[in-house]
Amino acid sequence: MKIFKEVKTIDFRFDFVSLSVANLSFIILSFFALNIPKKEKGILFAFEKKPAVAQLPYQITGGSARGVLYSYERLQNPQEEKFSNYIRFSINDKGEFFVEDEPVNFNQIVDKLKSYFIEDSTKSIYIIIHQDASYEYLIKAFDMTIQVFKDLKLQPKIFIGVVRR
Amino acid sequence: MAVRINFPKREIPSISILSLANLAFIMAVFMVIVVKVEYYEKSKVINLPKLNNSFKIPTQSKTSTILIVNDNEIYAEGFKIKSLDDLSTIYLTKSQKDVLILIRADKNVRVNTIIEIMDRLRKIGINKIAFITGG
Numbered sequence A: 001m002k003i004f005k006e007v008k009t010i011d012f013r014f015d016f017v018s019l020s021v022a023n024l025s026f027i028i029l030s031f032f033a034l035n036i037p038k039k040e041k042g043i044l045f046a047f048e049k050k051p052a053v054a055q056l057p058y059q060i061t062g063g064s065a066r067g068v069l070y071s072y073e074r075l076q077n078p079q080e081e082k083f084s085n086y087i088r089f090s091i092n093d094k095g096e097f098f099v100e101d102e103p104v105n106f107n108q109i110v111d112k113l114k115s116y117f118i119e120d121s122t123k124s125i126y127i128i129i130h131q132d133a134s135y136e137y138l139i140k141a142f143d144m145t146i147q148v149f150k151d152l153k154l155q156p157k158i159f160i161g162v163v164r165r
Numbered sequence B: 001m002a003v004r005i006n007f008p009k010r011e012i013p014s015i016s017i018l019s020l021a022n023l024a025f026i027m028a029v030f031m032v033i034v035v036k037v038e039y040y041e042k043s044k045v046i047n048l049p050k051l052n053n054s055f056k057i058p059t060q061s062k063t064s065t066i067l068i069v070n071d072n073e074i075y076a077e078g079f080k081i082k083s084l085d086d087l088s089t090i091y092l093t094k095s096q097k098d099v100l101i102l103i104r105a106d107k108n109v110r111v112n113t114i115i116e117i118m119d120r121l122r123k124i125g126i127n128k129i130a131f132i133t134g135g
Helices: A002-034 A107-120 A135-152 B015-046 B085-091 B096-097 B111-123
Strands: A042-046 A059-062 A065-069 A084-093 A098-099 A126-129 A155-164 B063-070 B074-078 B077-081 B100-107 B128-132
Touching: A002 B015, A042 A135, A059 B085, A084 A107, A084 A135, A107 A135, A126 A135, A135 B111, A155 B111, B015 B063, B015 B074, B063 B111, B074 B085, B077 B085, B085 B096, B085 B111, B100 B111
Parallel strands: A065 A155, A084 A126, A126 A155, B063 B100, B100 B128
Antiparallel strands: A042 A059, A042 B128, A059 A065, A084 A098, B063 B074, B074 B077
């Protein structure tokens, strides 16, 4: 009878301790599992506090490209902006692309943009996108712009604008 | 002659507070997991836009993901936000301003939504943003 009691007591304590340890392990593992940083791919932008041009408030760096991001409020009338010497690369709400206001076939955009930059490498690029266009088109525009920069080994500025109608 | 009877000593009944603490911990973790699972389920649903010229986003200690499932369903720090003003509340603290914001957005989200979010973040002093892509 005495032996039985002792064994029971030891079992109980062992269970209790192991339960606590298991709980604690579970909590620690859950914490780490939920916070494991993933290796992501994409485009990185960093707003710079110092403006590139006097009138332009925000400068960004994106991948190999540098550019200026306008605030939403300022983009409502992009024609009024006081900068020049840029190539207009526009996307409307239907996902149609235009270079210098001329419609361009999707497969020919990179070559078309390249031809403008070969003509004058000091030019900047101004991506103008309609507010109702999908995010996918903005990413495509970045993709093609970065491709042009990579091929020509240039680092021109990128201006991004959203047209509100 | 008095008879002395030795009664066995009774143990004082008690409730272990440790078990209560354990239970509270488990419930808290469970709640966090439920919220996170919902968030991860949503992150699986979205179609990230593909990018041929993507860059590896450098890993840094302070990152926070904004998940945009559609124009009306936006998650920040794993929690669904009711309006874009909530972003200011979440990221306004000084420690959050150095954070790198990862924007995971469905490819069909309107550009307007993305730009508005970027504008809000910039206004509260966050200057590092990354678009996460599928390619």
